[in-house]
Amino acid sequence: MTTLNTEVLVVGGGATGAGIAWDAALRGYDVILVDRADLAEGTSGRFHGLLHSGGRYVVKDPIAARECIAENEILRSVASATIEDTGGLFVTTPDDDPAYGDRFLAGCRETGVPSEEIDVADALRAEPRLNPGIRRAFTVPDASIDVWQLVWGLANGAAARGARILPYHRCVSLRREGDAVTGAELHDERTGETVSVEADFTINAGGAWAHEIAEMAGIEGVSVVPGKGIMIAMNHRLVNTVVNRCTMPADGDIIVPIRTVSVIGTTDIRSEHADDLPVTQEEVDAMLADGERLVPGFRAHRALRVWAGVRPLFDDKKAGGSTRDVSRGTALLDHGERDGVGRFITITGGKLTTYRLMAEEAVDAMVEQLGHDRPCRTKTTALPGSEDGAYMSPGARLRARDSHLRTEQLICECELIERSTLETAMRARGSHNLDDIRRSLRLGMGPCQGGFCIYRATGILHALDRLGAEEANASLHSFLDERWKGVWPILHGDQLRQARLDDWIFQGVLDVEHVPAAPALAEPPPAASNGSEGAEGGASAGRAERTGAHE
Ligand SMILES: Cc1cc2nc3c(=O)[nH]c(=O)nc-3n(C[C@H](O)[C@H](O)[C@H](O)COP(=O)(O)OP(=O)(O)OC[C@H]3O[C@@H](n4cnc5c(N)ncnc54)[C@H](O)[C@@H]3O)c2cc1C
Numbered sequence: 001m002t003t004l005n006t007e008v009l010v011v012g013g014g015a016t017g018a019g020i021a022w023d024a025a026l027r028g029y030d031v032i033l034v035d036r037a038d039l040a041e042g043t044s045g046r047f048h049g050l051l052h053s054g055g056r057y058v059v060k061d062p063i064a065a066r067e068c069i070a071e072n073e074i075l076r077s078v079a080s081a082t083i084e085d086t087g088g089l090f091v092t093t094p095d096d097d098p099a100y101g102d103r104f105l106a107g108c109r110e111t112g113v114p115s116e117e118i119d120v121a122d123a124l125r126a127e128p129r130l131n132p133g134i135r136r137a138f139t140v141p142d143a144s145i146d147v148w149q150l151v152w153g154l155a156n157g158a159a160a161r162g163a164r165i166l167p168y169h170r171c172v173s174l175r176r177e178g179d180a181v182t183g184a185e186l187h188d189e190r191t192g193e194t195v196s197v198e199a200d201f202t203i204n205a206g207g208a209w210a211h212e213i214a215e216m217a218g219i220e221g222v223s224v225v226p227g228k229g230i231m232i233a234m235n236h237r238l239v240n241t242v243v244n245r246c247t248m249p250a251d252g253d254i255i256v257p258i259r260t261v262s263v264i265g266t267t268d269i270r271s272e273h274a275d276d277l278p279v280t281q282e283e284v285d286a287m288l289a290d291g292e293r294l295v296p297g298f299r300a301h302r303a304l305r306v307w308a309g310v311r312p313l314f315d316d317k318k319a320g321g322s323t324r325d326v327s328r329g330t331a332l333l334d335h336g337e338r339d340g341v342g343r344f345i346t347i348t349g350g351k352l353t354t355y356r357l358m359a360e361e362a363v364d365a366m367v368e369q370l371g372h373d374r375p376c377r378t379k380t381t382a383l384p385g386s387e388d389g390a391y392m393s394p395g396a397r398l399r400a401r402d403s404h405l406r407t408e409q410l411i412c413e414c415e416l417i418e419r420s421t422l423e424t425a426m427r428a429r430g431s432h433n434l435d436d437i438r439r440s441l442r443l444g445m446g447p448c449q450g451g452f453c454i455y456r457a458t459g460i461l462h463a464l465d466r467l468g469a470e471e472a473n474a475s476l477h478s479f480l481d482e483r484w485k486g487v488w489p490i491l492h493g494d495q496l497r498q499a500r501l502d503d504w505i506f507q508g509v510l511d512v513e514h515v516p517a518a519p520a521l522a523e524p525p526p527a528a529s530n531g532s533e534g535a536e537g538g539a540s541a542g543r544a545e546r547t548g549a550h551e
Contacts, residue, residue, distance in 0.1 A: 002195045004164070006032040008366070009184060009199035011171045011213050014044035015147065015352050017205035018154035019359030019378070021163050026381055027363065027374040031163040032197055033155065034186055036170035038436050040151040043207050044352060045439065046309030047147060048231055048265045049258040050242060051075060052353040053088055055115065055140040056249055058107030059100075064329065065111040068353050072141060074379050075356065081386040082149040084394060086257055088142025089123055090115075090246040093293045094133040101136040101246055108140070115140050127239050129295045142242035144258045146392060147352065148439045153383040160384065169195060174202065174216040174344075181217050181335075181344035201366050204346040208274035208312040214346055219339045224348055226274040227311035229266035230283050232490060235302035235447050237394070238262045238295050245294065252290025259394055260415060260446060261304060264291045268311075277308035279489050302494045304447060305486035314349040330358050334365060343369075411460070412453035414446020422457060426464055432471060434458065434479040447495075449483050451502035455510060473517035480506060 008024045010017045013035030021033040035041070054068035076083060092098050101117070108115035116139050123137035124130055155165045168189040175183045181202045186195040206213040207224075214222040237257040245253035256263045264287055271277060284306055291298030314331035330350040336342040347362040360376045367374050382389075393399075397416040401408070409419040425440045434457055437443050443457060444450030454476060462472035491499055506512045 002193065003198065004032060004195060005198045006030050006164070007200045008032070009197050009202045010034070010205055011184065011202065012042070012205035012207060012209070013039040013151070013155070013165070013167060014042045014205065014207050015040065015151055015154075015355035016044075016207065016347060016350070016358050016362075017203075018151045018158070019355045020203055020205055020347070020362050021158040021165070022154040022383075023356075023359045023363045023376060023378050024366075025158040025161040025163045026377045027367065029374075031158060032166060032199070033158065033163060034166045034169040034171060034184075034197075036168070036189065038167050038433070038439060039155055039165070040147055040439070042209070043309045043312065044147050044151060044355075046231075046307055047352050048229075048254065049144050049147070049256045049263055050254065050353075051083055051143040051145040052351060053140040053142045054111060054113040055088060055090055055104070055108065055138075055142065056244060056254075058111050058113055059103050060248060062107065062111045064351075065107065065113055067357060068351070069111065069113045069141075071354050071357055072143070075145070075353075076143070076391075077389065078356075078378065078380070078382045079145075079150055079153065079386050080389050080391050081383070082146050082153060083391055084144045084146075084258075085391045086142065086144050086241050088140040088242040088244060089127065090138040090140060090244045091123060091130065091134040091294070092136040092246045093131055094135070095293055096135075096245055096247045098135050100248070101138065104138060104246055108138075113140060127241055127243065129238050129297075130243065131294055131296055136246065138246065140244075142244070144242065144256050145352070146259070149385075149392070150383075152440070153385060157384050166195075171213060171216065174213070176217060176341070179336075179340055180342040184216075200343065201370065202344050203362055203366065204344070205348075205362070206346075207348060208310045210312065210346050210348040214333075214335070217335070217341055217344055219335055219341055222333065222346060222348075223315045224274075225313040225315045226271040227313045228269045228271040228277050228308050229311065230279050230287060230306055230308045231263050231265035232284065232287050232291075232306045233258075233261045233263050233304045234291075234298075235261065235304055235495075238298070238301060243294055252287045253294075255291065255294055257394075259442060264288075264298075266309075271310055274310045277310060279306050279308055281489070284490055300493075302447065303490040303492075304445075304449065304495065305483075306490045307486050312348045312350075330354065330361065332358075332361050332365060334369075336369065411456050412441075412443050412446070414448055414453070415442045415444075417441050417443055417453070419460065422460060423464055426461060432461060432465065432467060432475050434461065434475050435482055437461075438479070444479065444483065448498060449487055449502065450479060451498065451505055454479055455505070468518070470516050470518040473512070473515045474519070476512060477517050480512070 007030040010020050010033045021031050024031050052068040054065035057065040169186040171184050172187045173185045174181050183198040204213045208226050211222040211224050243255045251267050288299040331348050333346040335344045350358045411417050411422050458476040
């Protein structure tokens with residue numbers, strides 16, 4: 001058994017945990033960050049992709065709106081390389097009350113969210129696929145954000161300052177000595193090894209699983225209600241601006257352009273368990289119908305995949321919260337004060353847009369308890385890669401490709417991934433899991449869903465790491481299985497034809513079903529099984545109780 005010592009142990013490697021690792025490392029702490037799966041394979045990697053301007057909350061939740069616009073502005077300066085400055089529109093569709101637009105504008109003025117009403121004709125010129133029946137349009141500084149670039153940027157920044165980043169290390173127990181948490185036992189999901197961590201302070205950033213981690217320290221009543229939302233990625237950028245319906249937050253009312261696709265979402269259904277997120281046909285149909293309100297003909301476009309994420313909605317039993325009105329805000333629990341268990345705090349709730357603020361509040365609380373004087377530096381320190389303040393550009397790969405069209409082998413045509421880029425990512429991740437590489441580069445995330453690139457990538461992985469054929473085949477199997485889960489619930493039209501073609505390639509030509517494959521070492525957690533874009537497509541309807549809490 002390996003034993004590690006650290007000043008700060010962070011459990012949970014989503015945006016919040018990675019943000020905490022970065023913040024604490026910048027303040028000079030020795031940090032270990034652990035996740036049971038790959039980083040951002042929980043809710044962070046399964047979110048909608050929107051860097052909120054706050055516009056969505058100006059009427060319903062002005063505090064959240066103020067937080068969002070403040071964080072939106074900070075992240076644009078410190079994490080610019082992870083953000084595409086798409087801008088945002090709030091539009092009044094024929095189904096919406098035009099008077100809400102006045103409340104919206106007043107809310108924007110009150111909360112400091114920059115907004116302006118523009119001519120409907122100008123909105124339609126900018127976004128020609130929008131419903132020509134829209135009656136009002138307002139601009140806001142919404143943007144899209146690439147969560148994997150963000151979370152790995154935070155983790156790599158922390159690692160450059162000495163932090164140890166341990167994906168696929170599940171926390172299986174927390175060690176208590178008297179009234180304090182003094183470390184944890186981890187299970188290495190890839191090797192099966194047990195790792196013991198001795199920590200001066202432990203921060204629980206377990207998102208929708210935070211209650212399970214708190215229970216490991218003997219703490220009851222940390223209630224996090226899992227609020228499930230589904231999203232569907234469409235083949236193209238049907239819009240280039242984030243488009244929101246100008247109404248009170250509802251289902252399927254936002255389309256976010258991300259890289260090569262556009263994503264519609266989301267829903268808000270209470271889930272029994274954060275790891276059990278079936279997607280139903282009804283949900284898919286309803287989401288596509290919602291898309292029609294914003295972009296007529298939406299359902300005729302090609303849907304690539306569907307997935308579900310689970311909001312960590314904090315419902316403090318000690319405060320007597322109800323399910324319907326659970327807090328949208330952040331919950332920071334000082335377990336010393338709350339439960340008499342020291343050197344341990346939990347932070348959950350919030351939004352991806354506010355991860356930095358959550359991290360700052362959590363580390364501030366730790367610093368205060370430790371009696372140190374180490375101010376937060378994340379407002380002004382750029383993440384690695386964001387030093388020049390340039391935004392992410394969707395055309396960057398195409399521009400780069402132009403300069404060496406004849407010399408570089410193209411591996412993934414949909415996402416324009418070249419061989420050298422793929423090899424660099426494989427070396428950097430040191431992982432044989434093609435799904436990990438997918439998250440780093442968007443490998444296999446385009447229209448063919450890996451049909452043309454994954455067997456090539458498997459061959460490269462095999463050559464690069466001198467993998468045995470059985471291990472390489474296992475990597476291929478695992479990738480195909482995970483992709484399929486997100487594909488089959490939305491199969492129709494062209495995407496069905498694509499799936500048939502992929503099937504011919506893998507089963508008809510390569511006969512992958514019968515090639516010998518090693519057993520997979522690390523089983524992904526049930527619901528997080530294909531990172532951001534995959535859902536447990538299932539027939540189960542689950543419990544359709546709404547949480548009343550839309551993103
Ligand atoms: C459908 C949906 C759409 C959303 N869209 C947006 C949006 O567009 N914009 C926005 O700002 N916010 C959005 N959100 C909210 C946002 O995604 C979340 O608030 C945020 O990602 C939570 O991050 P987190 O790091 O706290 O949790 P997570 O990302 O869930 O991280 C918790 C981590 O803990 C790990 N973990 C659990 N148990 C253990 C264990 N025993 N040992 C080790 N690790 C463990 C998990 O694997 C996970 O990676 C959306 C949420 C949902 C559900």
